[in-house]
């Protein structure tokens with residue numbers, strides 16, 4: 646069990662399962678993007694651990710960068726998605742893979758997609774480590790999904806509760822009271 650502020654979390658996805666799945670996702674990228682020099686765009690903060698582990702298992706020519714968007718406070722979405730910040734690279738005619746830790750309502754990803762698509766990339770695909778199908782509020786095609794999970798608040802391996810709890814190699818879920 647793990648206590649973060651006022652909430653208790655229990656183990657949900659162990660490190661070994663996570664790492665095995667990440668290696669499989671990297672193999673898919675190696676196969677799908679050979680010779681295409683893709684640009685991985687990680688969405689900060691949550692994706693930083695996932696991107697780091699994924700990137701180490703990608704062995705084709707490939708670049709990585711990060712953008713920032715913040716929409717969550719506490720354990721519920723505020724529904725307000727801010728602007729995408731920090732993209733310095735020219736993505737025109739590039740093959741883009743957006744890498745997220747989690748797609749929950751999908752609002753963040755919808756906003757990112759819209760803003761990146763307006764820069765005329767050659768292609769855009771989405772990779773997310775976790776996906777909550779029951780929480781999705783907007784139509785989204787997710788190209789690479791690590792794990793589909795129930796609509797429960799999760800923590801760890803980059804995911805936070807009010808900024809805390811990101812620093813674990815296991816993913817935890819909020820304990821039912």
Ligand SMILES: O=P(O)(O)OC[C@H]1O[C@H](OP(=O)(O)OP(=O)(O)O)[C@H](O)[C@@H]1O
Nearest residue numbers: 689690691715716717749750751752753
């Ligand atoms: O599908 P949605 O309902 O839009 O939620 C997903 C977003 O929420 C989290 O980010 P958050 O805004 O918490 O910022 P953080 O990555 O800095 O923790 C997560 O990293 C996604 O970006």
Ligand code: HPA
Nearest residue numbers: 717749797798799804805
């Ligand atoms: O379940 C979650 N946990 C942490 N951050 C999140 N951002 C969207 N959903 C979640």
